[in-house]
Amino acid sequence: MTTNTPKKPEGSTILRRGEPRSEQAYKHIIDGINTGTLPPGTRVTEADLAERTGLSRTPVREALNRLQLEGIVVNDPNRGTIITELDHSMMSELYAMREVLEGTAAGLAARHASEVEIGFLREINERDATLQNTTDLVNNNKLFHSTLYRCAHNRYLLKMLHSLQESMMLLGRSTLATPERAEAARLEHAEIIDALEKRDAQAAEALARKHIREAFKIRLKSTFENPTST
Structure with a gap:
């Protein structure tokens, strides 16, 4: 008897044994900035990132909070949370x-x-x-x-x-x-x-x-x- 394993969303993070899920969410966002898939000015939401990574919203929220402290993301009054644009x-x-x-x-x-x-x-x-x-x-x-x-x-x-x-x-x-x-x-x-x-x-x-x-x-x-x- 075989069982079908649910497929993870396309572009999702591969879960690594022993690595905190918030760290995986953090790395996903950093990689996106590095590769240009998340350029400065891009709006990022917990829901979208959770879907992209296959993680729950909690580790994604923790990753965004960490990135905000580091100045990598900011809260824009009109656009919400975005990747920081440097003036x-x-x-x-x-x-x-x-x-x-x-x-x-x-x-x-x-x-x-x-x-x-x-x-x-x-x-x-x-x-x-x-x-x-x-x-x-x-x-x-x-x-x-x-x-x-x-x-x-x-x-x-x-x-x-x-x-x-x-x-x-x-x-x-x-x-x-x-x-x-x-x-x-x-x-x-x-x-x-x-x-x-x-x-x-x-x-x-x-x-x-x-x-x-x-x-x-x-x-x-x-x-x-x-x-x-x-």
Whole structure:
């Protein structure tokens, strides 16, 4: 005798043993922002998210409350709960914090990163020259930065940087989609790695800060040329 197992809604979250359901709902929303299926300004409701994930409303509500505390979603008077849209001021504040934190991470990495870790950073960066697809470049860039963060060997800084990265998702399209930026970023990464190899913490921090400022310039240029995008 066989029984039919009810199918879960299309696009639903696969339940993972031992992981809290609120965490699964949280990850579903974060993944949606990352992939562009939940872009900034999108209205999100408990009912819709529960249907999408196959979870009950309670864990979805908990996930939305957590995201609201983190500034990833906000309550709009006219639209209800939406994925946060960054205005110019918020974007400037975000890049200012990124410059401070990533600069600090680079400085600490110059002091604490092992030779193997620095070698891995160079390997990641050199891979950029072989990549043509923007998605591959973006993923490789994320790997470079997350590795640099870990090279700082400071758990509290790492936690703050991971939180910052979640807010960076709200910016939408990567600056690496701009042709000239991809090559410039690779060269800037190489300079940071050179400073790490020389154990020059001051230079590493200065170069990392410059790298973020250059990315911000491209972001501003894109925003001014296309006011409908962030």
